Amino acid sequence: MYPITEKQVLREDYLLIKVRANHLKGAKAGQYALIQYKELSEPLPLSILDVEGEEAIFLVKTVGRSTLELKEEAESLFYVAGPLGVPFPVKHYGKVVFITKDWGVSPAFNLAKHLKGENNRLELYHISEDGFLPLKERLESVFDKVEIWERIGQIDADLLVSAGSNKLSREVQLLNQGTQHIAMVNAHILDGVGLCLVCRVLVDGQVKLACTDGPWFFANKVDWDNLISREDLFLEQEKLALEEYKKILRRKELRKTSAEV
Ligand code: FES
Structure with missing residues (x-):
């Protein structure tokens, strides 16, 4: 078991968790972990936001049953595998511009910490319709410039990095074809x-x-159209699982209210 040592609700749909998982302490730039709350829970791939001693920090967007369970009830995790994935190539690029959406700020922060040491200028533009930027202060501590944008445009950079949405990455690529991305x-x-x-x-x-x-x-x-066409593969099952869990939460709430009356 891996204890969740800290849980911070940033907003109704965003959660920051700290997990004691000593084996993640050697994580390299841009790697991720695969976590499971209970033995039969859905495995969740989460970007490693940061590592502090023997604790790893993750940003979680609560979009489905498994992420909501983490928010509502998890005090420890059954399984934490990692660090996984090929690390991001960390070197001097010059001006590196990140375009992120949703949880994409988590890998962006992690990469920025590594790229900063290579003397890069780092800028981050977060695409958000409601103006919310998760981890704003943390991002401002490492990026030279942080802004919230409503839409993407053409960007002047030596390297573009995008994370958080396949559709976003496809659009960044289409609009900036001459720039390494x-x-x-x-x-x-x-x-x-x-x-x-x-x-x-x-x-x-x-x-x-x-x-x-x-x-x-x-x-x-990357064949973005192909990838995007398979995004909703498990949508129906995910919807049903979420509805079921919301019913459980409602029943819990009702029991609590009637016990108080
Ligand atoms: S998650 Fe199964 S092959 Fe990649």
């Missing part, structure tokens, strides 16, 4: 070790695995 692909990940093939991505016409070959790829090589 590394993107984090967002794929379903079940085992994280290359056995189930559910996380396959077409890169330069070849099948690659997001879990072991990724999650970072040159964006101009």
Whole structure:
């Protein structure tokens, strides 16, 4: 068991958790962990935001049953595998501009900490319709410039990095075709070790695995349309699981209220 030593609700749909998982302390830039709350819970791939001593920190967007369970009840995790994935190539690029959406700020912060040491200028533009930027202060402590944008445009950079949404990465790529661009692909990940093939991505016409070959790829090589067409593969099951869990939460709430009356 891996204890959750701290849980901070940033907003109704964002959660920061600290987990005691000593084996993640050697994590390199842009790697992730695969966590499971209970033995039969859905495995969740989470970018490693940071590591402090023997604790790893994760940003969680509560979008489905498993992430909501983490928020509502988890005090420890059954399983934490990692660090997983090929590390991001850390070197001097010059001006590195990150474009993020949703939880994409988590890998962005992690990469920025590593890239800062290579004397890069780091800027982050977060695409948000409601103006919310998770981890704002943490991001401002490492990036030279942080802004919230409503939409993406053409960007002047030596390297573009995008994370948080396949559609976002596809758009950044389409609008900035002459600029080197590394993107984090967002794929379903079940085992994280290359056995189930559910996380396959077409890169330069070849099948690659997001879990072991990724999650970072040159964006101009990725078949984004193919990846996006498989995003909703488990949508129906995820919806049903979430509805079921919301019913459990409502019943709990009712029991609590009637006990108080
Ligand atoms: S998650 Fe199963 S092969 Fe990648």
